[in-house]
Amino acid sequence: xxxxxxxxxxxxxxxxxxxxxxxxxxxxxxxxxxxxxxxxxxxxxxxxxxxxxxxxxxxxxxxxxxxxxxxxxxxxxxxxxxxxxxxxxxxxxxxxxxxxxxxxxxxxxxxxxxxxxxxxxxxxxxxxxxxxxxxxxxxxxxxxxxxxxxxxxxxxxxxxxxxxxxxxxxxxxxxxxxxxxxxxxxxxxxxxxxxxxxxxxxxxxxxxxxxxxxxxxxxxxxxxxxxxxxxxxxxxxxxxxxxxxxxxxxxxxxxxxxxxxxxxxxxxxxxxxxxxxxxxx
Amino acid sequence: xxxxxxxxxxxxxxxxxxxxxxxxxxxxxxxxxxxxxxxxxxxxxxxxxxxxxxxxxxxxxxxxxxxxxxxxxxxxxxxxxxxxxxxxxxxxxxxxxxxxxxxxxxxxxxxxxxxxxxxxxxxxxxxxxxxxxxxxxxxxxxxxxxxxxxxxxxxxxxxxxxxxxxxxxxxxxxxxxxxxxxxxxxxxxxxxxxxxxxxxxxxxxxxxxxxxxxxxxxxxxxxxxxxxxxxxxxxxxxxxxxxxxxxxxxxxxxxxxxxxxxxxxxxxxxxxxxxxxxxxxxxxxxxxxxxxxxxx
Numbered sequence: 001x002x003x004x005x006x007x008x009x010x011x012x013x014x015x016x017x018x019x020x021x022x023x024x025x026x027x028x029x030x031x032x033x034x035x036x037x038x039x040x041x042x043x044x045x046x047x048x049x050x051x052x053x054x055x056x057x058x059x060x061x062x063x064x065x066x067x068x069x070x071x072x073x074x075x076x077x078x079x080x081x082x083x084x085x086x087x088x089x090x091x092x093x094x095x096x097x098x099x100x101x102x103x104x105x106x107x108x109x110x111x112x113x114x115x116x117x118x119x120x121x122x123x124x125x126x127x128x129x130x131x132x133x134x135x136x137x138x139x140x141x142x143x144x145x146x147x148x149x150x151x152x153x154x155x156x157x158x159x160x161x162x163x164x165x166x167x168x169x170x171x172x173x174x175x176x177x178x179x180x181x182x183x184x185x186x187x188x189x190x191x192x193x194x195x196x197x198x199x200x201x202x203x204x205x206x207x208x209x210x211x212x213x214x215x216x217x218x219x220x221x222x223x224x225x226x227x228x229x230x231x232x233x234x235x236x237x238x239x240x241x242x243x244x245x246x247x248x249x250x251x252x253x254x255x256x257x258x259x260x261x262x263x264x265x266x267x268x269x270x271x272x273x274x275x276x277x278x279x280x281x
Numbered sequence: 282x283x284x285x286x287x288x289x290x291x292x293x294x295x296x297x298x299x300x301x302x303x304x305x306x307x308x309x310x311x312x313x314x315x316x317x318x319x320x321x322x323x324x325x326x327x328x329x330x331x332x333x334x335x336x337x338x339x340x341x342x343x344x345x346x347x348x349x350x351x352x353x354x355x356x357x358x359x360x361x362x363x364x365x366x367x368x369x370x371x372x373x374x375x376x377x378x379x380x381x382x383x384x385x386x387x388x389x390x391x392x393x394x395x396x397x398x399x400x401x402x403x404x405x406x407x408x409x410x411x412x413x414x415x416x417x418x419x420x421x422x423x424x425x426x427x428x429x430x431x432x433x434x435x436x437x438x439x440x441x442x443x444x445x446x447x448x449x450x451x452x453x454x455x456x457x458x459x460x461x462x463x464x465x466x467x468x469x470x471x472x473x474x475x476x477x478x479x480x481x482x483x484x485x486x487x488x489x490x491x492x493x494x495x496x497x498x499x500x501x502x503x504x505x506x507x508x509x510x511x512x513x514x515x516x517x518x519x520x521x522x523x524x525x526x527x528x529x530x531x532x533x534x535x536x537x538x539x540x541x542x543x544x545x546x547x548x549x550x551x552x553x554x555x556x557x558x559x560x561x562x563x564x565x566x567x568x569x570x571x572x573x574x575x576x577x
Contacts (some may be wrong), residue, residue, distance in 0.1 A: 037549075039375055039378050039549075040549040042378075042380065043373060043375055043380045044549070045369060045372040047336065047370055047372075047373070047380075049370075050368065050370055051370060052368070052370065052380070052382075056334050078378075135568075148319050161362055
């Protein structure tokens with residue numbers, strides 16, 4: 001069934017003044033700067049003031065605080081607001097300078113350098129193995145939701161003593177400073193439908209306001225077996241930190257095979273086959 | 282607006298009275314209705330689920346509970362009104378970005394003592410049990426008269442057993458919902474409950490206002506033989522010549538999502554997100570409730 005929410009049937013008393021609303025909003029916002037959804041803040045205000053807070057009054061009070069530099073705002077998913085630690089300084093509505101500078105597109109190259117360098121080294125692959133890092137951000141089904149990782153890394157190796165070989169496929173979802181929410185974790189998780197390991201890579205400079213969300217994101221990654229990589233400075237990709245190691249998913253080989261077939265170039269496919277000693281198809 | 286009063290009651294505990302109250306209240310409110318929940322259970326579970334720990338503590342400290350109201354009204358001669366104790370806009374839940382319009386007259390553990398004290402004092406004044414219930418009945422009827430004007434639905438979550446307040450709620454209600462697990466013990470309890478208030482000799486001879494025909498809501502339904510068999514027996518009752526009760530078409534399944542949702546206090550979910558796959562079932566129950574009460 002579909003629910004309908006019509007206009008309130010009960011007459012509400014007049015809205016409190018914007019000033020009163022603003023003061024209550026400040027008192028309700030978490031002191032540690034954790035952002036709160038606009039939807040949730042309206043409910044918190046209604047509960048606190050025991051009256052309906054209309055959107056118009058809410059946004060008026062919120063804008064008043066924002067202009068006074070007391071709160072900051074995050075865009076997307078209904079919008080969020082957070083307590084500005086330094087209330088004397090107004091926060092820009094527009095993205096912060098670092099965000100302007102480091103868009104997702106611009107972060108791709110530093111991530112590639114990290115994956116091909118320190119990350120690959122960390123895999124400790126035996127001699128004769130192959131490791132392919134491939135930009136897949138624009139590949140995949142047009143309408144496929146969460147089916148296009150920004151990068152994949154494919155490692156192919158033969159065992160040193162035992163017969164046989166192994167292919168591991170990692171997917172990486174890249175997020176900007178303000179772009180990482182718990183939804184990003186689910187996005188990385190969804191990509192493991194096709195891969196063995198899922199990672200979330202977050203451009204999170206030291207001292208960023210977004211650090212308030214780090215504990216929650218880290219917690220979500222641990223709960224879902226998703227790796228978390230922090231990129232503090234894209235100019236120095238070698239300084240990326242692996243905060244959470246991913247857990248290997250039991251993705252069906254046939255599914256991984258189909259995914260690779262549609263993403264890798266024929267030259268890359270040959271590389272993989274050579275590494276595992278298989279015959280070219 | 283003339284609010285319809287719904288009592289959710291059963292002598293047996295653990296049958297899903299509070300879950301049904303919360304689920305139905307939120308589904309009605311999600312469709313735009315103004316809903317009041319009156320918690321008549323000293324366990325205060327419905328109050329906790331709706332208001333959360335901090336707000337409930339505030340209400341108890343501020344004397345905005347049913348027991349505080351009864352004490353003031355009956356013993357302290359302070360003729361306060363229900364409306365002064367009702368807390369509006371308690372819900373943390375939203376639907377289509379709007380807070381659900383649910384108000385609460387909370388309960389507290391003091392209600393149990395309050396009820397005992399009430400019976401003790403009135404008995405000393407030579408009131409018999411019927412007179413006590415009648416006194417409470419008149420008082421509640423009087424209070425609800427004005428309260429009804431502000432709400433579409435008033436849901437009363439009764440305590441297990443048949444306390445004086447439960448009996449009053451049942452006699453006042455436009456609809457009595459009896460949540461029942463379709464198993465042997467619960468059905469046995471259901472029969473006893475119906476005899477006490479509707480079909481037994483004591484019920485017939487009571488001078489008090491006759492309660493409306495009860496509606497059984499099958500709850501905590503599992504896909505096992507015993508539940509299937511018992512649910513059929515319960516439904517067959519409707520086709521008997523003089524049925525003791527009616528039965529809702531909607532059944533509430535036993536789902537982890539329900540207990541999970543009731544525990545989601547302080548998380549400010551949307552209605553759909555809070556209840557998951559059960560949200561539509563509460564919606565069906567709300568529709569059926571409207572049909573019964575308003576013929577639509």
